[in-house]
Amino acid sequence: MSNLIQLNNDGASIVENTWVTVQLPPSNVEARKQAGKVVQFKLTGEDTVTETQIADTVIPATGKIIVPLSVFIARKDELLTRISNGEVGVWIDTHEVLADLANNQADLNVLPIIAVHVERFADGRIFSLGTLLRTRYGFKNELRAIGDVLRDQLFFLKRSGFNSYLIRADRSANEALASLKDFTAPYQGAVDEPRPVFARYNRSA
Amino acid sequence: MYKYDKLDQQIVDERVAQYRDQTRRFLAGELSEEEFRPLRLQNGLYIQRHAPMFRIAVPYGMLSSKQLHKLGDIAKKYDRDYGHFSTRQNLQLNWPKLEDVPDILAELATVEMHAIQTSGNCIRNITTDQFAGIAPDEVIDPRAMAEIMRQWSTFHPEFALLPRKFKIAVSGTKQDRAIVQAHDIGMEFYVDVAGKVAIKVWVGGGLGRTPILGSVIREHLEWQHALTYCEAIVRVYNLHGRRDNSYKARIKILVKALGIEEFKNQVEAEWAHLKDAPNTITEAELARVGKHFEAMPYENLNAHDSNFDAAIASNPAFAAWVKRCVHTHKQAGYRAVTLSLKPHGKAPGDASSEQMHVVADLAAQYSFGELRVSHEQNLILADVKLSDLYNVWEKARAAGLATPNIGLLTDIICCPGGDFCSLANAKSIPIAEAIQMQFDNLDYLHDIGDIELNISGCMNACGHHHVGHIGILGVDKDGSEWYQVSIGGKQGNDASLGTVIGPSFSADEMPGVVQKLIDIYIKERTPEELFIDTVRRLGVAPFKAHVYAKNEEIASV
Numbered sequence: 001m002s003n004l005i006q007l008n009n010d011g012a013s014i015v016e017n018t019w020v021t022v023q024l025p026p027s028n029v030e031a032r033k034q035a036g037k038v039v040q041f042k043l044t045g046e047d048t049v050t051e052t053q054i055a056d057t058v059i060p061a062t063g064k065i066i067v068p069l070s071v072f073i074a075r076k077d078e079l080l081t082r083i084s085n086g087e088v089g090v091w092i093d094t095h096e097v098l099a100d101l102a103n104n105q106a107d108l109n110v111l112p113i114i115a116v117h118v119e120r121f122a123d124g125r126i127f128s129l130g131t132l133l134r135t136r137y138g139f140k141n142e143l144r145a146i147g148d149v150l151r152d153q154l155f156f157l158k159r160s161g162f163n164s165y166l167i168r169a170d171r172s173a174n175e176a177l178a179s180l181k182d183f184t185a186p187y188q189g190a191v192d193e194p195r196p197v198f199a200r201y202n203r204s205a
Numbered sequence: 206m207y208k209y210d211k212l213d214q215q216i217v218d219e220r221v222a223q224y225r226d227q228t229r230r231f232l233a234g235e236l237s238e239e240e241f242r243p244l245r246l247q248n249g250l251y252i253q254r255h256a257p258m259f260r261i262a263v264p265y266g267m268l269s270s271k272q273l274h275k276l277g278d279i280a281k282k283y284d285r286d287y288g289h290f291s292t293r294q295n296l297q298l299n300w301p302k303l304e305d306v307p308d309i310l311a312e313l314a315t316v317e318m319h320a321i322q323t324s325g326n327c328i329r330n331i332t333t334d335q336f337a338g339i340a341p342d343e344v345i346d347p348r349a350m351a352e353i354m355r356q357w358s359t360f361h362p363e364f365a366l367l368p369r370k371f372k373i374a375v376s377g378t379k380q381d382r383a384i385v386q387a388h389d390i391g392m393e394f395y396v397d398v399a400g401k402v403a404i405k406v407w408v409g410g411g412l413g414r415t416p417i418l419g420s421v422i423r424e425h426l427e428w429q430h431a432l433t434y435c436e437a438i439v440r441v442y443n444l445h446g447r448r449d450n451s452y453k454a455r456i457k458i459l460v461k462a463l464g465i466e467e468f469k470n471q472v473e474a475e476w477a478h479l480k481d482a483p484n485t486i487t488e489a490e491l492a493r494v495g496k497h498f499e500a501m502p503y504e505n506l507n508a509h510d511s512n513f514d515a516a517i518a519s520n521p522a523f524a525a526w527v528k529r530c531v532h533t534h535k536q537a538g539y540r541a542v543t544l545s546l547k548p549h550g551k552a553p554g555d556a557s558s559e560q561m562h563v564v565a566d567l568a569a570q571y572s573f574g575e576l577r578v579s580h581e582q583n584l585i586l587a588d589v590k591l592s593d594l595y596n597v598w599e600k601a602r603a604a605g606l607a608t609p610n611i612g613l614l615t616d617i618i619c620c621p622g623g624d625f626c627s628l629a630n631a632k633s634i635p636i637a638e639a640i641q642m643q644f645d646n647l648d649y650l651h652d653i654g655d656i657e658l659n660i661s662g663c664m665n666a667c668g669h670h671h672v673g674h675i676g677i678l679g680v681d682k683d684g685s686e687w688y689q690v691s692i693g694g695k696q697g698n699d700a701s702l703g704t705v706i707g708p709s710f711s712a713d714e715m716p717g718v719v720q721k722l723i724d725i726y727i728k729e730r731t732p733e734e735l736f737i738d739t740v741r742r743l744g745v746a747p748f749k750a751h752v753y754a755k756n757e758e759i760a761s762v
Binding site: 121125127128131152153155157159179182184185186187188194195196198203 | 210212215216219220223227236240243326356357358359360361362363364365366368440443444448478482483484487490493
């Protein structure tokens with residue numbers, strides 16, 4: 001049974017997952033705490049991907065794959081044909097920087113899918129990353145939330161531009177569908193509906 | 206005040222249904238404690254020392270009579286017949302059952318109320334001056350903008366799970382009464398040289414463990430851009446604020462680490478993309494919301510009332526109350542009244558169900574059916590006729606709501622503390638009560654004059670102790686409760702943070718410590734000098750010397 005929810009024209013449904021998410025091998029280097037650089041204060045406490053990890057990542061020889069951003073950047077040459085065949089997507093962690101992706105892939109819409117991995121459901125950076133991918137970087141293809149994805153965040157993910165959600169394996173995607181409809185007419189403009197409520201309805205009537 | 210339309214009502218109704226299902230799933234074991242936590246917090250529900258604590262939103266402190274009657278009913282039906290008004294102008298219940306919260310929310314929704322985002326790592330209730338719309342020194346009534354910002358921040362998808370809580374205050378007066386400098390974002394409205402409404406934006410202020418006053422990030426922002434500019438600020442914070450250590454996760458830490466110039470550059474770069482986006486506020490929307498905050502249908506009254514003057518002359522108790530609890534009003538013949546929730550020897554900010562009904566009736570009869578909650582934890586009737594003041598006083602006094610101590614030493618701002626709150630290091634309410642009893646003499650209190658005393662039971666600073674002229678902080682030392690004292694804090698345009706005077710004290714010592722601080726003030730003050738001014742003139746040293754002097758030396762003073 002698939003746990004993947006996908007938005008479609010008349011709502012949302014559970015679909016088969018045709019993409020394989022490529023994982024980095026575990027790091028045997030102790031997690032390094034990077035001192036926050038001025039611009040990237042956020043890196044404090046996050047693990048750094050090592051060159052060994054990138055080199056040791058096993059990329060399946062065939063099929064549609066979503067590769068980690070660090071692997072995509074470092075080993076792009078190996079993937080060029082498959083990228084042009086539309087078989088390669090990229091996943092990023094919430095602490096990673098979108099500019100690193102954009103600097104290495106001029107046209108993001110060459111990628112059929114971008115996934116954002118959220119390690120803990122309470123990490124709200126995923127909402128800003130989705131919003132920026134849609135509004136700043138003009139990404140139009142499938143935007144997927146993966147990792148600790150739970151139904152009570154689905155409504156916010158939808159509004160932040162995500163159109164597919166891989167619900168955590170131990171939870172029911174079927175039950176989660178209901179949460180996409182928690183609110184009928186939200187107040188503020190966001191990715192899915194840029195107009196705020198006062199631009200959509202005549203409220204002075 | 207703002208009245209819901211169908212869309213507002215639909216959102217709170219859908220919220221009740223959503224939270225009812227979340228509670229059901231939690232009770233059925235389908236949601237773990239950790240997963241339920243942010244859901245219940247964003248609905249104002251803490252798990253506390255004795256029972257859950259439930260915080261009901263009072264947007265920018267405005268309440269109708271009908272709403273306060275409902276709050277009184279809820280406190281009786283679901284709690285122990287009382288509620289606690291907080292420093293964020295909200296109402297807290299200390300004893301509700303977790304299972305009852307969906308029903309309480311459903312009752313609140315019938316009077317256009319909710320508990321949305323009253324806690325949790327999200328944009329919280331937006332606060333403002335309790336005299337908004339009626340203060341003689343007001344330049345802009347900020348309530349329409351506060352309501353527009355309330356709607357914008359409600360379930361904002363991008364900012365649903367921030368690194369930490371996020372507090373916004375708005376103010377439109379010459380004398381700031383909303384402590385805009387102690388908020389994550391403070392918006393100070395003014396009229397610019399072109400005669401247009403503009404905003405001075407402060408960022409990165411906050412109390413808590415690391416108290417910092419905010420910095421100005423933008424001197425001049427046209428009002429239309431209030432939402433998109435906030436989006437730029439909160440986006441930079443959401444992406445870059447620390448998430449590895451909750452004590453270092455507020456925006457003030459990020460602003461301090463980057464420096465205000467670098468932070469400002471990042472915000473401005475972000476805003477370059479957001480400026481003029483659809484969330485830009487339109488004239489039509491401001492006008493629509495502003496209609497709800499138009500001036501009350503005031504009568505044309507004389508500036509004086511002879512019966513009122515006679516009552517002042519003949520009744521010293523009434524005169525004392527008027528002096529402390531009645532405030533000037535921009536409309537001739539009207540006054541604002543503060544109903545004190547600080548009777549001596551009772552928990553500051555607490556109101557019984559019966560008192561809530563009394564206040565609701567007073568508001569209905571004398572103040573156009575509306576009232577406000579102040580961040581000093583009192584209730585305000587904003588529009589009372591001069592000729593009605595005597596009747597209001599008699600009724601308020603009968604209900605224990607007319608202690609003439611507003612702005613005096615016993616008008617203590619105080620968090621619930623260790624009696625109720627599981628975060629607290631120490632009790633705060635018994636300290637407040639003991640100090641009130643130490644100074645239970647109105648003539649003496651009036652002689653001491655205007656002074657603010659704030660008590661927080663822990664460094665989260667719900668009692669705003671850093672900006673108290675006297676601030677008291679509960680600390681834990683090896684499992685027992687101690688109190689650290691600071692002086693020289695102040696809210697307002699010339700805000701400052703207090704300085705700790707020295708080692709902390711036991712609970713028993715606290716009334717005596719405050720007494721010694723007051724003694725030095727009385728001895729050293731110049732005529733017309735308030736406590737805070739004396740502290741600023743002399744510094745901490747003489748106060749510290751007296752408080753920590755050995756007993757025999759004091760005897761010889």
